[in-house]
Amino acid sequence: MLQLDVMLKNAEREILSATDMKKIEELKVQYLGKKGELTQVLRGMSALAPEDRPAAGKAANDAREKLNQLFSDAEKIISDKAVKERLYEERLDVTVPGRKQDIGHTHPLTQVIRKIENIFIGLGYQIAEGPEVESVHYNFDQLNAPDNHPSRDEQDTFYFDAEKLLRTQTSPVQARVMENNAPPIRIICPGRVYRADEVDATHSPIFHQIEALVVDKDITMGNLVATLKLFAKEMFGEETEVRLRPHYFPFTEPSAEVDVSCWVCKGKGCPVCKYEGFIEILGAGMVHPNVLRNCGIDPDIYSGFAFGLGVERTAMAVFGINDLRLFYENDARFLSQF
């Protein structure tokens, strides 16, 4: 019995001082192996008197259990420590930037067009498209543009011949839709348009417009105002206010220019709105009876409204871009900002 106690004490000392699994395995063999110390002690028990054997057997089993416990505790400590060390070793500088996937960027003009398209699709409008190479008939005549209106001049409009031109507005699409469809009509027409302007920070011979057209029975100017207000809130934020000013467009009567309250300063005045609190963004009006008539719609039965905006102007205002040329230079460092 004394032998067992001595062995256990030695074993405990050695196990606790072990620092790795290899040493533990060695000690297991040394104490619990076939030729291990515990086996030796048990073997010595055969010499005991029969009445002493049960007590000795129990002591031996206790000793085995004690050893097993010592080993498993030591193993846990060693493995916990090893895991801890590994975790420590594998530490990273988490402030280093992540490895990003290359995601492409939608052109800011497309973003503005898409946003507007989505607003109006939600309001029951469809997207209408038409040719960029247009006829004088659709680009001017059908739209009530006076015969000697300066916009018809070669100074303003690109011509291929006397009849064929690059459309100066997306409005001819409206005329085409009205000719080919009976009311109710609710469309928006986004697209490329052309004017003979030299390139500078605020002009481009190519730019984009979006126009909306609604024709039905009983369409009122109140409908136009409501639609503009709703659009402005969706586009520029919930607090946006809309202000209409009478203006002139051949295509509409009454006509209005539409200002929206500055989304940067909320109307207080700042550099974006040139300290006016409002930014002019749209042209609008009730479709001129002549235009309806030209397109085969009876103005005594139907009425309609239309409005349009310049996509570049809007994108410049929304994104704070000060030079229109950036849209067409296609510098990756510009495009990837949006």
Place this chain on the structure above:
Amino acid sequence: MKAPISWLRDFVDIDEDIKRFCNLMTVTGTKVEGYNQAGAEISGVVTGKILTLRAHPNSDHLLIADVDVGDKVLQIVTGAPNVKIGQIIPIATDNSTLPKGVTIKKGKLRGELSEGMMCSIQELNLTKHDYPDACDDGIWVLKEDTPLGMDIKKYAGLDDCVVEFEITPNRQDCFSIKGIAREASAALDKPFKDKPIMLQEKGKGKADDYIKVGITATDLCSRYCAGIITDVIIEPSPDWMRSRLRNAGVRPVNNIVDITNYVLLECGQPMHAFDLEFIEGNTINVRRAADNEKIITLDEKERILDRSVVVISDAKKAVALGGIMGAMNSEITDNTKTVLFESAMFDSANIRISAKKLGMRSESSALFEKGLDANNALHAINRACELVELLNAGKVVKGVVDVHKHLPVPVRIKLDAKRINQLLGTDIPVADMKSVLVKLGMRIDKDDIIVPTFRPDITGCADIAEEVARFYGYNNIVPSLTLGKSVTQGYRTHNQNVRKVIHDTLIACGLNETMTYSFISPKNLDKLGISEDSPMRDYLTIKNPLGEDFSVMRTTMISSMLKVLAYNTNRSVKQGRFFEVSKTYHPAEILADEREVITVGLYGDCDFYDLKGIAENISESLGIKDVEYVADRENPVFHTGRCANILLDNLVIGTLGQIDYSVSKEFDAPEDSYILTMDVSPLYERATFTNTYMPIPRYPSSLRDLSIVVDRDVQSADIVKTVKKAVKGILENVTLFDIYTGGQIEEGSKSLSYSFTFRAKDRTLEDQEVNKAMDKIMNTLSREFDAKVR
């Protein structure tokens, strides 16, 4: 249009604060661009009379004056040489301000108190031209009867506020003080004061004793009014007139010329004054110029004319370009004794074309271009005569020689209040409508509105509705989102969805969207090496382009994309990943054939297969599975060994590859420029967004790899096709995972490594079965392609 408030006040009482006035005008449709108070920087400068002058005790060039400024007498030290006792002069008093940020304070000059400063016109930032009676170097001596203590701004006409209006092209009547005043009267809800013209007509005889007028070019001139002034004394016009002209942006000249400009501004009718002495044969004829007829206009330039231009001529020569500018040969001089006033009506389109052709735009031509009211011509000439009498500039001869055909007559429109309210969505009482229309110069006759001829823009009910709405207030209209009586559905069409999916796929591929110009220089086609007989040479040419670079509509997207690659690489952007879905334009019977094209451009750390992967992503995103790629060695734009045509249903729908090195060099684009173009329209028909779930396989697959050596020109696509045909049923997939040339591989050959996936739907495949299939594959490949196992 610049309008001094003082001038507008002749026709309507404006006592509103300037900001409120501007706002009211803007919201009713006469947009204010800005306003300017001429003397805004000047304050505390008053008129004062020099009572005494004495020498300064400590200086031999300074004087001390006592000056009466009305309510007190100030002591002022001055060094000016031209001051005398009794003069009335401008005094900048203590704490006064002058232009350019100058502040005057009282102080001591060489020990003597000076309570202000005497001013010259320069110190008030005025010019001798504006104030001809001022002296050049010294204190400005004012008129003898000037009251003392008067604000100098009032004296000099600097207290006027000048408002600049933006006038829309349909409102030619508002290019005049009277037109704007009429708008103001409706905007401010105050009466419009139109005073009748009163003439004394003290000149001898009648106008037609002096001049005979004829119009030969009746298509270009619809009315010609001539008035005669005798005993003319040419002198500067009075300060009030000079100041109004100046504030409206017109340089004062002399009384007669100033009167014509004054009438132009006030009434919107251009006028001209001739020295009658130089009108030969006492005759005016309005005719077309002869070809190559010459005239020296008032700007001292010789103009060579042709038959399209209308001239005013006397018995022998042209004396003016009708509606544009007078000639030197009949201009008003200091010696002019008899004046002929012209107030006429010319054809607007002709004036516009002539002015442009001759490269001269005058105040007068700018107005005529807009299309004026012929009825206004007579009023204008009478107003000019009235001003002559007011200014004592001469004696007005009785009558006006007035030659015209039919004159415009007022239009009658039914006032349909119900319809107007219906269109506006309002409930405006008919009496309110009438009240606005009357202020705008219309007459009401029971249910009709009689529209004056100066408002040719009003022709129908919608126009009346606008007039009513403007003054009711656009912003008072109650919004209503209930559009008509029908419901419509909003959606994107199939084609629009296809385009959106393509766009989104390309964004997901990491490409940045570009926008390039639709027109190009035809030289780009040469740079691309496009052959002379290529259909790409068949392009639409712009008649009036901004320059050669923008002169034809593009028939290919490749040059546009190469320019984008060049632009970025030249700005040290290391890697370019771009796309655009845009149009090319081709001649067609009607308008043009506009073709939508997908273009992808890559450079930097990429190869052919990156580009091809993008093409495959496009077709897969549209559910199109049977696209083929066939090598093209003939395309002049591309690398002969790295170019493929994209085929769908045996039709070439696109091309992709590396750009030929000499082409990329021409465009200054990088050597590793890769471009893909694909037509969109064939995709519309084939694109499908329906998708059916394929069950996930229940039984395991068997994988086998095989590396073979074949001739370098054997196409992998053919191998895959052959393999798929040879082993049907259990072969699920074949993937190429390596291509290798060089090293141990014989020259002219390449090694291809494939991975084969075998699977059966209903059981686990036995090795034997798979081995048999692999043997068949190998046998077929060695037979068809002379392939050897590596």
